[in-house]
Every structure is written in C-alpha cells, then in structure tokens.
Amino acid sequence: MGIKFFASIPPAIAAAMILAAPAMAQGNVKKGETVYEEYCAACHFEFKANGNNVGPNLSSVIGRKAGTFKGYSYSSSMEEAAHIWTEAALNRFLSGPQKMVRGNIMGFDGFDDANMRADVIAYLKQQQGK
Numbered sequence: 001m002g003i004k005f006f007a008s009i010p011p012a013i014a015a016a017m018i019l020a021a022p023a024m025a026q027g028n029v030k031k032g033e034t035v036y037e038e039y040c041a042a043c044h045f046e047f048k049a050n051g052n053n054v055g056p057n058l059s060s061v062i063g064r065k066a067g068t069f070k071g072y073s074y075s076s077s078m079e080e081a082a083h084i085w086t087e088a089a090l091n092r093f094l095s096g097p098q099k100m101v102r103g104n105i106m107g108f109d110g111f112d113d114a115n116m117r118a119d120v121i122a123y124l125k126q127q128q129g130k
Contacts, residue, residue, distance in 0.1 A: 027115075027122025035120050039108070055106065060128055061085050066101070077103035090121050 043055035051057065056072040064085050067078040081101050083089050093100045094117045096110040111117045 027118035027120070027125075029119075029122045029126050031115075032119035032121070032123025032126075035111075035116050036123050039111075040120070043107075058124060058127070062087065062090070062125055062128055075103055075105045077101050078105075087121050087125065090124065091117050094120060 040055075040058075043053055044058050045051065045053045052069065052072040056069040056074070061069075062085055066081040066083050066085060066089075067074040078101055085093075089100075091114075094111050095114075097104055097106045097108055099110075111120070
C-alpha cells in the first residue's frame with residue numbers, strides 16, 4: 001500500500017492498519033549465509049561475480065526492479081513484474097516464488113520457515129554492493 005492509499009483514509013485507521021501488519025522476522029546474517037550456500041548458491045553466483053548463472057546475479061538485488069539484471073534471460077512473467085525487490089517483496093517471493101510471479105522459471109518452491117527467509121534476506125542485505 002502506498003502513501004496515496006493512506007492519505008485517503010482517516011489517520012487513526014491508517015495507523016491501526018500499519019500496527020496490525022505482521023512484522024517480518026529479524027534475520028541472522030551468519031545463518032543466512034549457510035542457508036544461501038545450501039539452497040541458493042548452486043544457481044546464483046557469488047556477489048562479486050559480474051555475470052549470471054542458471055539464475056540471475058543477486059548483487060545489489062535489494063532496490064532493483066524485478067527482471068532487470070543486465071544479461072540475464074528472464075521469463076516474460078518476471079520481466080513484466082512491476083515490483084521492486086524490497087525486503088518485504090523478497091520475503092513474499094521466497095515464501096513461494098510461483099505464487100508471487102506465476103510462470104517464472106525459478107525451480108524452487110520457497111521457504112515455509114519465516115526465520116529462514118529472514119536470514120537469507122539479512123545475508124542478501126549485507127552483500128549489497130559487493
């Protein structure tokens with residue numbers, strides 16, 4: 001929900017909606033690195049690499065528009081996705097990639113465990129710009 005949405009409703013209701021939203025678990029970078037190595041690294045290059053692998057390079061993924069890493073051949077559904085990879089968007093995607101972007105080519109069902117998702121996101125966040 002954007003700022004325009006909240007501007008259109010009474011402040012007390014908007015505040016209640018924000019406070020009622022589920023909080024994302026706080027991630028552990030070290031655990032995230034372990035989870036990344038076990039589940040992600042086979043398809044996604046290390047962050048210092050310049051190219052892509054089976055999956056796109058995740059260097060500086062947070063803040064990037066979905067489907068836009070240069071040189072990677074994305075599915076049309078990912079190219080057409082309008083979202084930016086925020087921590088919340090990554091959390092949603094990692095819980096079920098096909099649920100969020102139907103028809104994407106990622107061969108991973110997702111993490112049911114919210115802590116695993118938070119750990120991987122914490123690790124990705126730490127790797128920004130590497």
